[in-house]
Amino acid sequence: MNKETKILLLGAGPMAIEYAKILKHQNINFITIGNTRNGALKFEEEINTKVVLGGIENWIKNNTLINLSLYKVIVTVNENILGTIAKLLISSGFKNILVEKPGGLDFEDIQSVNNLAIENKANIYIAYNRRFFSSTLTVRDLIELDGGVTSFNFEFTEWGHIIKDLVKNEGVLGQWFIQNSSHVIDLAFYIGGNPYVLKSFVKGGQSWHPNGTIFSGAGISDKNALFSYNANWESAGRWWVEFLTTENRYIMKPMEQLFVQRRGSIKIEQIELEDELDKRFKPGLYKQVEAFLNSPTKLMKIEEQIKMLPFYKTMIEGDIINI
Missing domain, CATH: 3.40.50.720 (NAD(P)-binding Rossmann-like Domain)
Incomplete structure (x- = not known):
């Protein structure tokens, strides 16, 4: 700086x-x-x-x-x-x-x-501080060593029974998909590649979020990886992401941790992380601040967010995008 x-x-x-x-x-x-x-x-x-x-x-x-x-x-x-x-x-x-x-x-x-x-x-x-989790930085390196991602899956279920009673300023709950769930979605596409083909389905809706509460979809990323996602804000679930290569399945569930299932095995092993900063401070935030002060090219620029908005809109409305 x-x-x-x-x-x-x-x-x-x-x-x-x-x-x-x-x-x-x-x-x-x-x-x-x-x-x-x-x-x-x-x-x-x-x-x-x-x-x-x-x-x-x-x-x-x-x-x-x-x-x-x-x-x-x-x-x-x-x-x-x-x-x-x-x-x-x-x-x-x-x-x-x-x-x-x-x-x-x-x-x-x-x-x-x-x-x-x-x-x-x-x-x-x-x-988006989850881009700087130790688990995120580690899985990016491991995926590269494996030759790249071939497919990925993620879930962004929110606990609707709790969120509906949160005290928020006017309009915030109605934008909960972009305001909160985008943390998971951004991380999934950040690693797996941005959507190139996207097909989405939506149902449900509550007074606090009328634009759907059950989401499902699939597509192809610009890294030529197939992906799928789901979320049910009216049921049970949690945030998670997993990435598959020709060698391994990497599981971030919870997203602060990283697990691996190797090809030919049913055993799921936890990967040890150098995550002292994530334990001492809010996870991901320390390295995000470092990036802002010293190497901002590591951060998401708003132009990247703008490119994602049509895909987010499709995920909310259940339309089909094929660009």
Whole structure:
């Protein structure tokens, strides 16, 4: 990281606390900007760092002589205003911004962030920390040694009976597929290849998520790997991903761990991981922060997210895409 680079951390909630723990551990100075005194008090108590209250808009107004392009910004605000804050930052002159997944409230919001970023030549990165799990980094290497993925499967079942009672800002639960399940879907396609052919089926729906609660589909990725997925938010299940090569089946269930079933065997063995950082900090977050500060090409750029949105839309609506 350039010595002149400065860090802004927007938000003082639980996710901001996780980022702050890592920044402090790396001896990186940062400014935390929050809106509510209650949230700030908890942050200050745990991190022992003051929070600047009043929100980012007021901070910008009070710092008109500062070159905002020298700042790198981490955005951890509430899901419903992710896009709004990202667009405010872009319009104000910030050029390097890490926004918590999925980069906005919904598809249209994410698209508008991207449009503004292009117009202002800003770099917007989407924070999918599971890309940086030790299990993810390890399985990528193992798959490459095996000669590549030939097929993969994943499940993104959500516990609907619990989610329906979560206290969230207006509109967030209705976008739960992109707001939360995209963690699993992004990881599956990140390793197995993005969809090239996709056929999807949807049924069900609840008042909190009318666009379906039971999902199934299959297709071919751009790595020429066949894939399938399912999720039933009205039943039991969990998140998991598995990748198959000509030699092995790699299982991430739970996703923080990695197991292997070797060809010709029914035995499933756990693979030992170098995951000290994932145990000490929120899994994947430490290396994600490192990437943002020092090698951002390892992160998802918002342009990649935009390319995935038509496939996410198909998975929600049950249409067919063949591009």
